[in-house]
Amino acid sequence: MQPKEPSLSLKIFPDAVLRALCDPVETFNVQLREWTDEMFEIMRKSDGIGLAAPQAGISKQLFVCGIENDSLCLINPTIIQAEGSPVDMIEGCLSLPDIHVKVNRNDRIVVAGYDNRGRKMQYGLTGLWARVVQHEMDHLKGVLICDYGENVNLDEQNSGLDAADSANETKQSL
Numbered sequence: 001m002q003p004k005e006p007s008l009s010l011k012i013f014p015d016a017v018l019r020a021l022c023d024p025v026e027t028f029n030v031q032l033r034e035w036t037d038e039m040f041e042i043m044r045k046s047d048g049i050g051l052a053a054p055q056a057g058i059s060k061q062l063f064v065c066g067i068e069n070d071s072l073c074l075i076n077p078t079i080i081q082a083e084g085s086p087v088d089m090i091e092g093c094l095s096l097p098d099i100h101v102k103v104n105r106n107d108r109i110v111v112a113g114y115d116n117r118g119r120k121m122q123y124g125l126t127g128l129w130a131r132v133v134q135h136e137m138d139h140l141k142g143v144l145i146c147d148y149g150e151n152v153n154l155d156e157q158n159s160g161l162d163a164a165d166s167a168n169e170t171k172q173s174l
């Protein structure tokens, strides 16, 4: 029996891996599938809806996300189309606990890449899915939500009982 490799762990800002430019994945091997399995596990354990490879300490172009019972894993992703009206939403990030920032993103994208077996994939995404994917793709370039603006105090936001504000807030971290 072979000893199991130490499992991946969630990286928290200011860990340098979060700022590095990720390299493309070149081989679609067993190791890659182990990484994506472990990334899904970290994401779900942390109650998140998305996790990019650098957040698990891997400086490679891949991410996983999952909303309700749907999940998506994309390797070497590129956004080939971004449209729809840009929308503001308050986002959180598993690597930046307690930080929430209002980020403006397109609400419709087409993203292409590969699944973890090397098959070419393409998805048209809207709403929260489009948002999560754009957030995760930022991670692959070392971009974090704190680069978009000031930390939003959620207590202050909610004390106004402004329904519109709370509707524009992601309940889970990405």
Ligand SMILES: [Zn+2]
Residues within 6 Å of the ligand: 092, 093, 094, 095, 135, 139, 174
């Ligand atoms: Zn994040």
